[in-house]
Amino acid sequence: MSLLALLFKKSKLPIILAALLGILTGACSAALVAAMNQALTSRTVADAMPLMPVFVGLAVAVLVLRIISQLQLASMQQEALLDLRLSLCRRILEAPLRKLEEAGPHKLLAALTEDISVINSTIAVIPGVIICLATLVGCLVYLAWLSGPLLGLILGVIALVMASVALPNRYAYGQFFKRRETHDAMYSGFRTLIDGSKELQLHHARSEDFFNRDLKPTAEEVSRISLTTSKLFIITGSWGGFMVMAVIGFILFGVPRFQEVEMSTLAAYALVVLYLQQPLDGLMNQWPNLSRSHVAMKKLEKLGLSLEDPEPSASDNGMPRDFQRIELVGLGHTYRRELDGASFTLGPIDATLRRGELVFLVGGNGSGKTTLAKLFTGLYAPEQGELRVDGVPVTAATRRAYRQLFSAVFFDFHLFERMLGLDHPGMEDKARQYLSRLQLERKVRVEDGKLSTVALSQGQRKRLALLTSFLEDRPIYVFDEWAADQDPVFRELFYREMLPALRDQGKLVFVISHDDRYFHLADRVLKLEAGQLVPSSAPLVTAVPA
Numbered sequence: 059m060s061l062l063a064l065l066f067k068k069s070k071l072p073i074i075l076a077a078l079l080g081i082l083t084g085a086c087s088a089a090l091v092a093a094m095n096q097a098l099t100s101r102t103v104a105d106a107m108p109l110m111p112v113f114v115g116l117a118v119a120v121l122v123l124r125i126i127s128q129l130q131l132a133s134m135q136q137e138a139l140l141d142l143r144l145s146l147c148r149r150i151l152e153a154p155l156r157k158l159e160e161a162g163p164h165k166l167l168a169a170l171t172e173d174i175s176v177i178n179s180t181i182a183v184i185p186g187v188i189i190c191l192a193t194l195v196g197c198l199v200y201l202a203w204l205s206g207p208l209l210g211l212i213l214g215v216i217a218l219v220m221a222s223v224a225l226p227n228r229y230a231y232g233q234f235f236k237r238r239e240t241h242d243a244m245y246s247g248f249r250t251l252i253d254g255s256k257e258l259q260l261h262h263a264r265s266e267d268f269f270n271r272d273l274k275p276t277a278e279e280v281s282r283i284s285l286t287t288s289k290l291f292i293i294t295g296s297w298g299g300f301m302v303m304a305v306i307g308f309i310l311f312g313v314p315r316f317q318e319v320e321m322s323t324l325a326a327y328a329l330v331v332l333y334l335q336q337p338l339d340g341l342m343n344q345w346p347n348l349s350r351s352h353v354a355m356k357k358l359e360k361l362g363l364s365l366e367d368p369e370p371s372a373s374d375n376g377m378p379r380d381f382q383r384i385e386l387v388g389l390g391h392t393y394r395r396e397l398d399g400a401s402f403t404l405g406p407i408d409a410t411l412r413r414g415e416l417v418f419l420v421g422g423n424g425s426g427k428t429t430l431a432k433l434f435t436g437l438y439a440p441e442q443g444e445l446r447v448d449g450v451p452v453t454a455a456t457r458r459a460y461r462q463l464f465s466a467v468f469f470d471f472h473l474f475e476r477m478l479g480l481d482h483p484g485m486e487d488k489a490r491q492y493l494s495r496l497q498l499e500r501k502v503r504v505e506d507g508k509l510s511t512v513a514l515s516q517g518q519r520k521r522l523a524l525l526t527s528f529l530e531d532r533p534i535y536v537f538d539e540w541a542a543d544q545d546p547v548f549r550e551l552f553y554r555e556m557l558p559a560l561r562d563q564g565k566l567v568f569v570i571s572h573d574d575r576y577f578h579l580a581d582r583v584l585k586l587e588a589g590q591l592v593p594s595s596a597p598l599v600t601a602v603p604a
C-alpha cells in the first residue's frame with residue numbers, strides 16, 4: 059500500500075480538506091499568472107492599472123490559503139506519524155513470536171527508527187507536493203484556455219522530459235532498496251557493537267577485525283549508495299531545470315514553425331512555463347523522499363509489519379482458568395535455515411499435563427526443550443498437531459487467551475522495571491514478602507509499582523523475574539533452567555520449597571532442568587532427545603503419557 063493511500067485511509071477528512079485548500083491555492087496561483095500575463099500584454103500602463111486589485115487580492119489569497127493548508131497538513135502530519143509509530147509498535151506486540159525471531163532484532167530496530175523517520179520526512183513534504191501539483195494543473199488549465207493545440211504540443215514535450223528522468227529515477231529507486239538492505243546489516247553491526255562490547259574490548263585484534271571487516275564496509279556501502287543517489291538526483295534535478303528552458307525555447311522558436319500563433323500567446327505560454335519552474339522543481343526535489351518512503355513501506359510489509367489496521371485481536375478472556383488438563387497432541391515444529399538448508403524438527407509430541415502436577419522436562423543441549431516450552435505456552439503456533447484444554451482445541455482465535463494461563467521465566471528472560479499489568483490491591487505488600495523470601499529486600503525496594511533497581515547480578519535479576527512471575531498468579535508456571543545461575547542455597551529453596559508450594563496451590567508446574575540432583579522431586583519427568591520424547595531413566599518417573 060502506498061503512503062498516500064495509507065494516510066488517506068487513516069485520516070480521510072483532513073486530507074480531503076488540505077487537498078481542496080491546496081487545489082484552491084494552485085488555482086489562485088494560476089489566476090495570478092494569468093493576471094500578470096494580462097498586465098504584461100496590456101497596451102498601456104493605464105490599461106493595466108485595473109488589474110492591480112485583482113493581482114493584490116490573488117497574491118494575498120495565495121498567501122493565506124498556502125498558510126492554512128500547510129498548517130492543516132502540519133497537524134495532520136504529526137497525528138499520522140504518531141499513528142504510524144504506535145501502530146508499528148502494536149504490530150510488533152501482536153506479531154507471532156516466530157516471525158519476530160526470524161526477522162531478528164536488528165531488522166525490527168531498523169524498521170522502528172529508519173523506516174519510520176523516512177516515512178515521517180515524506181509526510182512532511184506532502185503539503186508542498188499537493189500545492190505544486192495543484193499549481194501545475196491550474197496553470198495547464200489556463201494554458202488550455204489560451205490555446206488547446208499549443209497545450210497538446212507542450213504536453214508532448216513535457217512527457218518527453220518526464221520520460222528522460224524516469225529511467226535514472228527508476229535506477230535510483232533500486233539503489234534506495236539496496237541501501238535499505240545495507241542498513242539492516244549496519245544495524246546488525248550496531249547491535250554487535252553494543253552487545254559484544256566486553257568481548258571486543260578484551261581482544262583488540264577481534265575489535266579491529268570487527269571494525270574493519272564488518273562495520274566499516276557496511277557503513278561505507280551505505281555512504282557510497284547515498285552519494286550515488288544524491289548525484290543522480292542532482293543531475294536529474296538540474297536536467298529538469300534545463301528542460302524547462304528547453305520547453306520555453308521550443309515555445310518561442312519551435313512552435314511558430316508548426317503552427318500560426320500570436321506572439322502574445324507565445325509570451326503568455328513562456329511566462330506560465332517559467333512560473334511553473336518552481337512547482338516542477340519542487341516535485342523533482344521531493345521525488346527522492348517519495349521513493350525512499352515507498353521503499354520503507356515495502357520493507358515494513360516484507361517484515362510482515364504492514365501498517366494497515368491490525369486484525370481485531372481476540373479477547374484475552376475465554377480460557378477457563380479452572381481447567382484440569384492440557385493435552386499436547388502430535389505437536390511439532392521445524393526450524394529451517396535458508397542459508398545451508400539445515401533443519402531441526404521437534405515432535406510429534408504427545409503428552410497430557412494436569413493441574414497440581416510438577417513436571418520436569420530434561421534432555422541434552424539442543425534437544426528441543428525450549429522449543430517445546432514455546433509451543434506449550436502458545437508462543438509458537440504449532441506447525442503440526444494441536445493443544446487442547448480439557449479436550450477443547452486451542453485455535454488461532456483463542457491462542458492469545460490461552461497464553462494468559464501461563465507465567466514463564468525463560469532462560470533469556472526480560473526483567474521489567476515497572477510491575478506492568480500487576481496493579482491489584484495488596485500487590486506491593488506481596489512483592490515485599492517475596493523480596494524478603496528471595497533475600498533481595500536489602501537490594502531492591504518496591505515503590506509505586508516499580509522496582510527501585512534492576513542493575514543487579516544475573517542470579518539476583520533472575521530472582522526478581524521469579525518474583526514478578528509469582529505476582530502474576532497464573533494457573534501454569536514454566537521455568538526454563540531458572541536455577542542454572544543460582545547458588546546452592548537458592549537452588550534448594552527453588553526445588554524443595556517453591557516448586558512444591560506452587561504445585562500444592564493447584565498450579566501446573568513445568569520445569570526445564572539440568573539439575574539431576576532434584577529430578578526425583580518431580581511427579582513426572584519428560585525427556586527429550588533430538589526433538590523426540592523418549593522414556594526417561596530418572597527416578598520416580600511415572601511413564602511418558604499420551
Ligand SMILES: Nc1ncnc2c1ncn2[C@@H]1O[C@H](COP(=O)(O)OP(=O)(O)OP(=O)(O)O)[C@@H](O)[C@H]1O
Nearest residue numbers: 159393394402421422423424425426427428429430
Ligand atoms: N530461533 C531459532 N531459529 C532456528 N533454529 C533454532 C532456533 N532456536 C533453536 N533452534 C534450533 O533448535 C534446536 C533446539 O533448540 P532448543 O533451544 O529448543 O534446545 P534446548 O533443548 O532448549 O537447548 P539448551 O539445553 O541448550 O537450552 C537447536 O538445535 C537449534 O539449532
